[in-house]
Amino acid sequence: MLGLIKKDLLMIKSNLKILVILLFVYGFMTYQGEMSLLFVLPFMSVMIMISTFSYDTYNKWDAYVCSLPDGRKNSVRAKYLATILLIIATTIIITILSVVISYIQTKVIDFENIFSTIFGAVFATALLQSFMYPSIYKFGVEKARIGIFIVVFGGAIICGIISQFVDFKPLLQALDILENYWMIIFPLAIIVILYLSYKISGCIYKKKEY
Amino acid sequence: MENILEVKNLSKKYTGFELKNISFELPKGMIMGFIGENGAGKTTTIKAILDIIKNYTGEIKVFGLDNRKDDKKIKEDVGVVLDDMFFPEILIPNDINSIMKDTYKNWDSNLYFKYLSDFDLPKNKQIKTFSKGMRKKLEIATALSHHPKLLILDEPTSGLDPIARNEVIDIFQDFIQNEECSILLSSHITTDLEHIADYITFINNGEILLQKTCDELLGKYGIVKCTESEFKKMDKSDFIKYRKTKYEYEVLVENKKEFSKKYGNNTIDKITLEDLMVLMIKGVK
Incomplete structure (x- = not known):
């Protein structure tokens, strides 16, 4: 399986130049106060992983990998492990950059604010990936991309409409109770969601014909 | 003679196409040419042997082992070239070595780089910059570099010029010299098969039409x-x-x-x- 994890990481490495340039651009924009690196980078990591699916599809990798020893069994596992490694790497990079930028801008580092925002962003990223991967394995990368776009934006519109008629304040107040436990809740939730997603993707991949 | 590959009554239904009771045997030390027009069922048969497709019936044995139960063990000793299915094209040949040495127990990096050198393939250029012939050579080098006992090749010589084809055919002939290894070779370039195949299996519309030794076919x-x-x-x-x-x-x-x-x-x-x-x-x- 190590070989298959390497394959995804080497694919990411092939696009490293572009990633470093984007990192500097977003870092500069964050420094200028125009946007937050904390939100952009985790979503960039989603796009990076989706691009590996696109290359896999284009070169019919999934058929080829099934001809390798334990290829079908390990392919999905490797993709999720590469994702986790990328999430960890992204978290480390944005933490360092955020601390540096925050220090340059204000000479004060608000660790709690930085970490809670990072965990929130990484949680949202993991959630998005957890929905996307099974959809990609089931419907293919193009259909899944459109599907997720519809679900995310459709969901946002529906929530917006509902919020006009329903008072969410009690729910948000209830969530405030969790405020002191986010350091435990976010990582745990990420692990559980990714694990469930991995199991669903595994079931789909096991039965799929290429 | 001991068989390295046995396919018995392989059947698989798709909408508009059916593989019907495909049976053949490939003995050790032999090359079988697998011929038929486009859509005849060659690739489907190969995919079933490799368990890439599902829900087929029949029995497939490779090295005497069940292709579904002993999947991992079998694939350690099978080299594969599949038509247009390979590593993502943003990778470079060096990456393939790095990936495959952690995939196959018997991966031989020296042999892989020797093939790259023999085929004049660059180690550090992305696959997407390769011509069709170069890609094919890379696929063949990759299929051969873990010392497989069985090669399953789907159109391995398509896109190669006559000199490269000749070179590859020589490699295939060397591969079976120890009489322990075999090749199942699907190809449209039938002249190549006339040179190297011991057996010909002809499939049409999902059915085996003919199975003979090449000498018998061409001689009689x-x-x-x-x-x-x-x-x-x-x-x-x-x-x-x-x-x-x-x-x-x-x-x-x-x-x-x-x-x-x-x-x-x-x-x-x-x-x-x-x-x-x-x-x-x-x-x-």
């Missing part, structure tokens, strides 16, 4: 070219199929010598695999 079978009146004198049981062309009748016969004895004065040409395919598919009885 023949094409009679004759006029309409000569054709009308022939007994239907004496030929397999015939085809009416603009100027003459082409008649496929199973035994040149016997036919010659019976009908004497007809010209009987040696058959090529291409002639055989055309007459078997386009001809009528």
